[in-house]
Amino acid sequence: MVTLIFLLILATLLAMIKGRRRLACWLFVASFLATALLFWHHATETLEISL
Amino acid sequence: MPMLFSLLAQFCIVAVCAVLLGAFGMQFLASELPCPLCILQRMGMMLCAAGPAWLLCRARKGAVDARDYAQCYGASILSAVLGGGIALRQICLHIAPGDPGYGEPMFGFHLYTWAFIIFVTVIAVSGVHLCFLPRSPERMPTGWSARASVGLLVLVVAANAVAVLFEEGFHLYLPDNPSGYRLIDDATREQKSSTSDEVP
DSSP states (O other), rough: OOHHHHHHHHHHHHHHHOOHHHHHHHHHHHHHHHHHHHHHHHHHOOOOOOO | HHHHHHHHHHHHHHHHHHHHHHHHHHEEEEEOOHHHHHHHHHHHHHHHHHHHHHHHHHHHHOOOOOHHHHHHHHHHHHHHHHHHHHHHHHHHHHHHHTOSSSSOOOOBBBHHHHHHHHHHHHHHHHHHHHTTTOOBBBBBOOOOOHHHHHHHHHHHHHHHHHHHHHHTSSSSSSSSSOOOOOHHHHHHHHHHHHHHHHHH
């Protein structure tokens, strides 16, 4: 999942470089939402790290 | 003014890349594996840097107007709000007195505290930038340094994608407290089990 989000960000940057405005915009929104959803997942479950 | 805007956008990208490379250095030199929240903060920083990178890419194609600036720095501010929330969540996890925190502190603060400071700075810089939008479309100089800064960001994102693939393996999520590279561990375990099956 994390690797896929990194690939999504990479695709966003490549779309920006290629000048594909609309595609870059949609990919940015998708990356943002995927990051927010992953944060939601990790924020709502207890992190079992040594405090 | 366009030259100053171009330099500021490049500085934003290079500064974020430097922080990401520093975190990368801590991961490999100090063998400090990033936790899921650390990885999420890295993503937030990359999305923050994508705003100025987008502006430079648009400037390469022609004149940029106030709408272009607003879209690119608006994207940066949104990403910084998300990243700041993630960093704040991790600060709150370790805020209890006597808590040693996650990982080793750097210059007196833990990496997630530095991340929060960086996200707040991104919001402030983007806000200042948006106060000085051009009244009419103007050409922004984009030389080799602009191309190099965007290229550096692409390389940093690609390197992080490879590193996180090794850490996550073919699992859905990262472990809460990572202790090794799961892709290598899984492969080694599989190899061991196949060799033990062969022995009569």
